[in-house]
Amino acid sequence: MTVTLRQRKKGDKISLYLDYYHQGKRQYEYLQIYLVPDPEKGKLSKEKKDENKKNLALAESIRSKRHLELQNGIYGFQDQGKMKGSFLRYFENLTEKRRPSKGNHDNWDSTLKHLKKFVKFDVTFAQIDKKWLEDLKEFLQKKAKTPSNTNLAQSSQSSYYNKVRAALREADKEGIIARNPAEDIEGIKPGDSQREFLTLDELQALIKAECDIPILKQAFLFSAMTGLRWSDVQKLTWSDIQHSKEMGHYIRFRQKKTKGAETLPFSYQALEFLGARSSPTDRVFMGLKYSAWHNIKLQQWVLRAGITKSISFHCARHTYATLQLTLGTDIYTVSKLLGHKDLKTTQIYAKIIDEKKRDAANRIKLNL
Numbered sequence: 001m002t003v004t005l006r007q008r009k010k011g012d013k014i015s016l017y018l019d020y021y022h023q024g025k026r027q028y029e030y031l032q033i034y035l036v037p038d039p040e041k042g043k044l045s046k047e048k049k050d051e052n053k054k055n056l057a058l059a060e061s062i063r064s065k066r067h068l069e070l071q072n073g074i075y076g077f078q079d080q081g082k083m084k085g086s087f088l089r090y091f092e093n094l095t096e097k098r099r100p101s102k103g104n105h106d107n108w109d110s111t112l113k114h115l116k117k118f119v120k121f122d123v124t125f126a127q128i129d130k131k132w133l134e135d136l137k138e139f140l141q142k143k144a145k146t147p148s149n150t151n152l153a154q155s156s157q158s159s160y161y162n163k164v165r166a167a168l169r170e171a172d173k174e175g176i177i178a179r180n181p182a183e184d185i186e187g188i189k190p191g192d193s194q195r196e197f198l199t200l201d202e203l204q205a206l207i208k209a210e211c212d213i214p215i216l217k218q219a220f221l222f223s224a225m226t227g228l229r230w231s232d233v234q235k236l237t238w239s240d241i242q243h244s245k246e247m248g249h250y251i252r253f254r255q256k257k258t259k260g261a262e263t264l265p266f267s268y269q270a271l272e273f274l275g276a277r278s279s280p281t282d283r284v285f286m287g288l289k290y291s292a293w294h295n296i297k298l299q300q301w302v303l304r305a306g307i308t309k310s311i312s313f314h315c316a317r318h319t320y321a322t323l324q325l326t327l328g329t330d331i332y333t334v335s336k337l338l339g340h341k342d343l344k345t346t347q348i349y350a351k352i353i354d355e356k357k358r359d360a361a362n363r364i365k366l367n368l
Contacts, residue, residue, distance in 0.1 A: 005063045016059040111163040147292030158190040197318040209305035218273045219285045223316035225270035230313045239280035321349045
């Protein structure tokens with residue numbers, strides 16, 4: 001196995017790349033490092049000469065590192081046929097394997113949709129390098145949009161990029177690629193979770209405002225009054241809605257996300273958003289769907305109520321948690337009502353309340 005540093009003219013630059021040769025087969029690794037050509041021998045400025053010298057030294061250090069990795073069996077020589085395979089098709093297959101787990105599958109599927117928009121046509125494993133991954137990060141951070149045409153939340157940016165990294169790790173394990181290029185690149189930090197929520201006055205305004213999809217309005221308001229996730233609201237059946245003299249109205253269900261069995265009491269006011277009771281096996285919110293169009297209608301309803309916040313269905317759950325804490329319910333009880341397995345998950349809402357307290361304290365200003 002030999003590793004040779006070579007140069008190739010590309011436009012007005014000279015591209016540096018590594019030429020791997022083993023048992024009659026060749027593989028190339030473009031380093032995304034360039035030299036400035038000297039058209040009039042010896043006329044290049046000192047700054048440009050120094051830049052070329054520095055870039056050559058960097059490329060040579062990478063060549064030496066690769067050579068050492070090959071000797072130690074870290075960097076394998078791959079079949080060019082595999083490297084020419086479609087990464088998109090590979091990612092689609094990994095996404096399909098996750099179909100039994102809806103939440104995980106949906107996340108991978110969302111990543112796939114953004115990937116298709118980024119590459120437009122297709123991308124092979126051989127084309128995925130450091131620059132490609134950096135460009136993907138920039139696309140997710142600055143250009144990718146949600147179904148309601150807003151920028152992706154930082155947590156979504158991080159999650160989608162990590163799915164691509166996971167796919168490359170899998171390809172590395174399967175021997176499709178010689179080395180995972182994502183190992184040398186820092187991921188997108190998820191950042192602090194931004195949990196948008198509605199105030200009590202805003203929730204009251206939503207009740208009065210008209211929504212183009214009545215069942216969506218009912219479901220959202222019921223979620224805001226109970227803290228149920230979208231997935232649990234959507235699959236709720238009338239047999240789940242129960243009543244007893246001791247407990248009043250309550251829901252007996254198994255959380256779709258955590259699989260935990262829950263008993264959730266809810267108020268008489270929340271009952272009003274359920275509509276007329278029907279067969280035990282019927283869904284309570286018959287016809288409730290998730291789509292880009294439904295998300296747009298949700299946001300239009302919010303705007304119609306005079307609220308300028310960017311609201312998703314999940315904000316109803318955040319609203320429930322925040323209002324409970326604001327109105328004095330202790331964090332342990334709120335954690336149980338939300339079905340959290342760990343109190344730390346609920347503590348993010350306590351931070352929101354602390355911020356509101358600080359804001360309130362700073363409203364009183366005197367001219368001293």
